Amino acid sequence: MEWEKQPPQQAEEPGGGGMFVKVMTDEQMEVLRKQIACYATICEQLVELHKSLTSQTDLAGVRLGNLYCDPLITSGAHKITGRQRWTPTPMQLQILERIFDQGIGTPSKQKIKEIASELSQHGQISETNVYNWFQNRRARSKRKQQAAPSNNAESEVETEVESPNDKKTKPEEFQPQNILTSRAEDLCFQNPQTSSAIRSVD
Amino acid sequence: MEWEKQPPQQAEEPGGGGMFVKVMTDEQMEVLRKQIACYATICEQLVELHKSLTSQTDLAGVRLGNLYCDPLITSGAHKITGRQRWTPTPMQLQILERIFDQGIGTPSKQKIKEIASELSQHGQISETNVYNWFQNRRARSKRKQQAAPSNNAESEVETEVESPNDKKTKPEEFQPQNILTSRAEDLCFQNPQTSSAIRSVD
DNA sequence: CTTTTATGAATGAAGG
DNA sequence: CCTTCATTCATAAAAG
Numbered sequence: 016m017e018w019e020k021q022p023p024q025q026a027e028e029p030g031g032g033g034m035f036v037k038v039m040t041d042e043q044m045e046v047l048r049k050q051i052a053c054y055a056t057i058c059e060q061l062v063e064l065h066k067s068l069t070s071q072t073d074l075a076g077v078r079l080g081n082l083y084c085d086p087l088i089t090s091g092a093h094k095i096t097g098r099q100r101w102t103p104t105p106m107q108l109q110i111l112e113r114i115f116d117q118g119i120g121t122p123s124k125q126k127i128k129e130i131a132s133e134l135s136q137h138g139q140i141s142e143t144n145v146y147n148w149f150q151n152r153r154a155r156s157k158r159k160q161q162a163a164p165s166n167n168a169e170s171e172v173e174t175e176v177e178s179p180n181d182k183k184t185k186p187e188e189f190q191p192q193n194i195l196t197s198r199a200e201d202l203c204f205q206n207p208q209t210s211s212a213i214r215s216v217d
Numbered sequence: 218m219e220w221e222k223q224p225p226q227q228a229e230e231p232g233g234g235g236m237f238v239k240v241m242t243d244e245q246m247e248v249l250r251k252q253i254a255c256y257a258t259i260c261e262q263l264v265e266l267h268k269s270l271t272s273q274t275d276l277a278g279v280r281l282g283n284l285y286c287d288p289l290i291t292s293g294a295h296k297i298t299g300r301q302r303w304t305p306t307p308m309q310l311q312i313l314e315r316i317f318d319q320g321i322g323t324p325s326k327q328k329i330k331e332i333a334s335e336l337s338q339h340g341q342i343s344e345t346n347v348y349n350w351f352q353n354r355r356a357r358s359k360r361k362q363q364a365a366p367s368n369n370a371e372s373e374v375e376t377e378v379e380s381p382n383d384k385k386t387k388p389e390e391f392q393p394q395n396i397l398t399s400r401a402e403d404l405c406f407q408n409p410q411t412s413s414a415i416r417s418v419d
Numbered sequence: 420c421t422t423t424t425a426t427g428a429a430t431g432a433a434g435g
Numbered sequence: 436c437c438t439t440c441a442t443t444c445a446t447a448a449a450a451g
Contacts, residue, residue, distance in 0.1 A: 058256065061263035100427045100446065124438090147428060154441065155426080302431055302442070349432055356437065357430085 103148070104138040111145070115152055122149045251314075254307035261308070303346045308339040313347070317354055324351045 103111065114130060122130075122145070131142040305313065316332060324332075324347070333344040 055256070057260050058263060061260060061267060064267060102427080102447065144427080148426095150440080151426065151428085158441095304431080304443095346431080350430095352436075353430065353432085359437095 101140065101144045103140070103144075106137040107134045107140060110134060110137070111148055111152075115149065120149075120153050122146060251311075255311065258307040258311065261306075303342065305342075305346075305350070306340040309336045309342060312336060312339070313350055313354075317351065322351070322355050324348060 110133070111130075118126075127142050127145050127149075131140055131145045134140045134145065312335065313332075320328075329344050329347050329351075333342055333347045336342045336347065
């Protein structure tokens, strides 16, 4: 019942992009299990620490994030990869671009359906994919534009359709700070504020 | 490290030999993620508790408000300016999910207030946040459902589209509380709300 | 193999 | 409520 991602039409490249039915390997499973165990350990540590109530607030020294969490961090490369994402085939992309250019930035529910339907003949695709594509396309197109203060009078052009083959003319300099964080935000103590869920240790 | 060899039923990918097999559904993945988030929450709480008890606040550079300055692994974002957009903490999310599941999809003004109040103990939050969250949650939940009815009985007809990448599989109705039997001992800190785990992959 | 970039997807918030 | 937008996250693909 799942999304057994099959190599779409783009598996034409021998030795190249074959994407498999990858969901999670044993290895990843193991990593995951370790992560959980890791948290359990951390909790234990914290409880102990708390119990002893050492006046040494050297929790920092304990380094919650590094001591036992090592496997979690170092194995970042393993990423508990979840789902794979759709990758448009060249053909699909072409069509999408065309529609985007010609069309108005208004996908429209019904239109989406049609497009998806058509594109499905060139590879696996879903309506959501189409929807997302347009959303992203528009948003990014817009962004590029506003980030083009090179020279020339500023003109409020926005919903302007751009040339088919002129998307990424601007290298632009915005770093998405994407530091190989495997869900770091979720896995780390990112939020302070008190709490009361752990009263048991008290 | 090699664990069990995979059922070598996949001889198809030219590139590197399919070494990935499906051992976990995305739904299970979500559940797992949640669990991990739970651990993160617990640890977070413990840290706070410890911190407050020792009246030492140098544990980490955590600060109040909606500034998510986690000293441990935060990606290189120095956004000291804080976020403009609220991001639920694992704990808050947990609670919200729970309410969403159990409760009726009717937030109700008064209810919102209560919820917001409670959640505020786990991080910055406003009533509007809660309201929006429920709105979005519901709307999206709905959409997911209609997008993934039951594409199971369907036999492959054309290319191979047996199960489109139904990327949207929200675990809102996750209640399969299966336990990762393999190493239950590792999971000592079962979380009350989301005590769930992966189904054994044996 | 590791790092960087491009981009599909997720989600909080705003509009109607 | 439902749709749309903006921002962020995660990852496939590309570069080194």
